[in-house]
Amino acid sequence: MLKSFRATAASVALIAGMAGSAHADLTGDLVIFSDMSNPAPRAVMEGMVERFGEMHPDLNIELTIIDREAYKTQIRNFLTANAPDVATWYAANRMTPYVEAGLFEDVSDLWAEPAIAEGLASTKGAMTIDDKQWGVPYTYYQWGVYYRKDIFEELGLQEPTTWAEEMANCEKIVASGRACYTIGSKFLWTAGGWFDYLNMRTNGFDFHMDLLTGKASWESDEVRETFANWRQLIDMGAFIDNHQSYSWQEALPFMVQGDAAAYLMGNFAVAPLREAGLTDDQLDFYQFPAITEGVALAEDAPTDTFHIPANAANKEAAREFLRFVVSADNQTVINAGDALGQLPVNSNSSVDDDKFLNEGFAMLSSNSPGGVAQFFDRDAPAEMASVAMEGFQEFMVKPDELDRILARLERARGRIYK
């Protein structure tokens, strides 16, 4: 009773505060560092800054866009030495080093505001460490199996929903002289996606998270079960040969040319596949099939985020920018098919009318009862992710080495989680 009263009082105060800040003119400088360096995201970022600038004409906004890969290492330097007011990053465990080092500002106050609390409820967990929220999401996207519908029709296949159907499909595809899946594991993370799905389908979301947070053993029977399922695919020749030599982009031509029937990937693969000439009649999407009966389906949906560095100079303007970014209207605009082409995080936004976005939105909002994971290298600590994903790649090439690989991962677990 007392608690609910306090909460109401707090939210009233916050609404008053918000109303105040919306009218107050923001002045000074707002420095934004962004990693949205690919052409389309870059245009989105610049558009957002422009629109925010029009709302606050007295505010001088400086936007710096840094190459997405370079950003991942530069963030450590600029958060300590030369902090901007707003910086992009990723949700979940990827935030942990910076949260623990006290470099990200606690923005739980924003999350207490009703507009954000209601609109962003679905991603709150991914932004929470130690019961506090450390940033806001601006976009996310689904993972799943993108497949060549025309090849499936040619072979008379249906979208599989169970592991048995999946294996039956794959056998027919292999018999037709194709690989079931293309994958490029040179940069390792694509194999992490496969492990995410196989493990979440075999052992469920909770075990997967226990494993990634160091509570479960890599040498447990559950993990061995996951790898046994994986091995079934490897042994039947489901994956393209020499995948260890290709990046994910270099693996696309196999699917475009019809040498492989499907690709387990994030939604960002759709744009290059379309550019390569595949029409929506040839390209379709299905949710990764169930493996163990009774295990609730869970999905990967990596979330990209905005944060306020603890050393920021203009935190008031930064908070206003974060409010603007997650607002329903802005979310609709920036995630549209001609902009980021991804899913809005605000439940009051509308999803652009795109086949894959609609399917992904429906899947994540109604057919993912098990939970939503970020991605292997975002849920696990960075060190563990790099050791483990290297092991996955090795397993995909040399499945007989499994015992040695798992022993190595278990040793790494002992060192990394303390």
Place this chain on the structure above:
Amino acid sequence: MSDAALTDHQESWFHRNQQAITPWLFLAPGVLFFAVYVIAPIFQSFNLSLYEWDGLGTAEFVGMRNYEDLYWEFVDRDAFYTSLKNNLIWLLAYLLAIPAGLFIALFLNQTVMGIRLYKSLFFFPFVISQVVVGLVFTWFYDPTFGLLNTMIGWVGLGPVNMLGDETLVTYGIILAGLWPQTAYCMILYLTGLNAVDPEQIEAGRLDGAKGWRMLWHVVLPQLRPATFIAFVVTIIGALRSFDLISIMTNGGPFGSSRVLAFYMFEVALSEYGFRMGYGAAIAVILFLIMLCFIAYFLWSMYREERGR
């Protein structure tokens, strides 16, 4: 204070010691930068390798633990063992650039029409960036579309995935590195051959030396300085093999093409690297290996100076 005042009274301290001080004054900028940017970081690395630090929070002193971990990685044939082994392979195989460069130089050391053009064509790979060399060879080795598999297909050999096979990958990258390195050694030998004394060749010929004996007993001794420089730059080249590995395989497949420099970058500075202390420990090991060569180079140069 004027010059006149100085000459009138007893000479100033500076003037008396000018001869001794001037060299040091000229050396000062270089010494200063060398001390700040080379010597000091060496000791900083030593110091950092005794800590566990993620680059953000507070560093925790762990004594020799990082080295202990490296030792266990070595015993378990883990990443550190692979990197060390690959470093040795690089050092040995890269030396092939010296004889290869010598023979190309001997071949090109003649006067025919357009020899300048041929020389520059052979020198060309050294001019282009290592990154480009890496990319070109990656495409050349590509298991599906690459030229290599087409070429060995003509003689009936099966497809080989050079950069995807953990036993071949290091040699594949070294081969790519040898291309520009051979060109470098070639140019060193070409200039060396210009300085070969024609009278000695003549004398050798009169005594009946030709072919291999001529090369071994008359030409090569005169090329000693060129050989020494070629050896130095090749060893250095082998130890900084980082860029080719990063471009061609990113250390893969499953870490089997790593060398120490790449491994250090991976654990300390890459996307997933948060172990500054561990990276520093690897850097120290790499430094100790280099120190052997540095000591050898310094010693042989010192010997040469004294021999004069």
